[in-house]
Amino acid sequence: MKWGSVTRLVAVVIAVAVIAVLSIQPIFPNVKWLPLTKGVSLGLDLRGGVHVTLEAKDTAVGKVNNDTMSQLKETIERRVNAFGVSEPLIQQEGKNRIIVELAGIQDPEKAVNEIIKTAFLEFKTEDGKTIITGADLKNATESKDPMSGQVEVTLEFNEAGTKKFAEATAANVNKRIAIMLDGQVLQNPTVNEPIPNGKARITGYSSLEEAHTIALLLKSGALPLQTEVIEKRTVGPSLGADSLNKSVKAGIIGVIAIFAFMLLYYRLPGLIANFALLVYTIIVLAIFSGLHVVLTLPGIAAFLLSMGMAVDANVIIFERLKEELKEGKTLRSAINSGFNRAFVAVLDSNVTTLIAVAVLFYFGSGPIKSFAVALGVGIVTSMFTAITFTRWMLHNTADTGIKNTKLYGA
Structure with missing residues (x-):
């Protein structure tokens, strides 16, 4: 032995x-x-969570195709990662649908409204013409005015967006340009003078957290596509x-x-x-x-x-x-x-x-x-x-x- x-x-x-x-x-x-x-x-099948199917739609400034759907998928992935959701399943189904599965999400409504849904940003003139979209956005940051306490989101456009914004504000002095997010009017300010520096402010938020959510959605990559939730279900x-x-x-x-x-x-x-x-x-x-x-x-x-x-x-x-x-x-x-x-x-x-x-x-x-x-x-x-x-x-x-x-x- x-x-x-x-x-x-x-x-x-x-x-x-x-x-x-x-x-x-x-x-x-x-x-x-x-x-x-x-x-x-x-x-998701063991932990529970939310399953959402999104359908993309054409807009006046963007059409649904392979490139825009790929960008939409990447945008949602960035947002989900930014919000700290671990190991999401995000995949394209067919030509114009995106499936999103998020395990461990306790509030499916919040997942849809703040994480998944594409923030479709538009600047529209009084006659309804879209002059600029979130595709021209470079950055978005939330802040709070220390004097007035007003919460706002500051937008900064890229080079092409800056040019469009300068031309639009110059052509619409003393007229209103509506700032719209997902089809809802957030602000409808009057243009007092041309804005050549490519910056704009959105005000009217109830809290800094709300402004932070909007800023995060926008800077993570808003696209010239609108999406509609056609299916939403939870796995208990x-x-x-x-x-x-x-x-x-x-x-x-x-x-x-x-x-x-x-x-x-x-x-x-x-x-x-x-x-x-x-x-x-x-x-x-x-x-x-x-x-x-x-x-x-x-x-x-x-x-x-x-x-x-x-x-x-x-x-x-x-x-x-x-x-x-x-x-x-x-x-x-x-x-x-x-x-x-x-x-x-x-x-x-x-x-x-x-x-x-x-x-x-x-x-x-x-x-x-x-x-x-x-x-x-x-x-x-x-x-x-x-x-x-x-x-x-x-x-x-x-x-x-x-x-x-x-x-x-x-």
């Missing part, structure tokens, strides 16, 4: 047990102190919690069945495989946390599927090991030969699955990408645990003097 092997095995078992106790429980959001759960967020957290609990129960039942089968059929290698599966789970969760993966129901399904594939690799290896032992080879020789003969089959099956994962990730979106990421991480990790870690554990176990081939499934 090599006591060094015994010491290494005991040290690894203790270390993994400690990490498991402290870290495993990846999909229980109420447990905040677990190290491997801090970077894992829950998706109770529905997500129910789905989460059912997924957890199914996963626990599946893992127990796998553990029992591996232990009863493959005996000592099965016990090692179960331990390697625990190591596999810890590594996958650590990667999820580091990548700040958003966990959805498809992601959980992929995680459980990858666990099955990790066990499948061990099954192939252990069957080869049994064949080598039946041929009369020594234990260590059988272990090496079994792993070498099984490696090609394990590699081929995992590579073909990774190709499918790459296709899903590239062409998919939202939950499909979540599934692809979880499955890809799981497959790569299972290759390590099955080919490297399990082999190391079997070698050290053989070196402890446990050489009865019946314990190895033969």
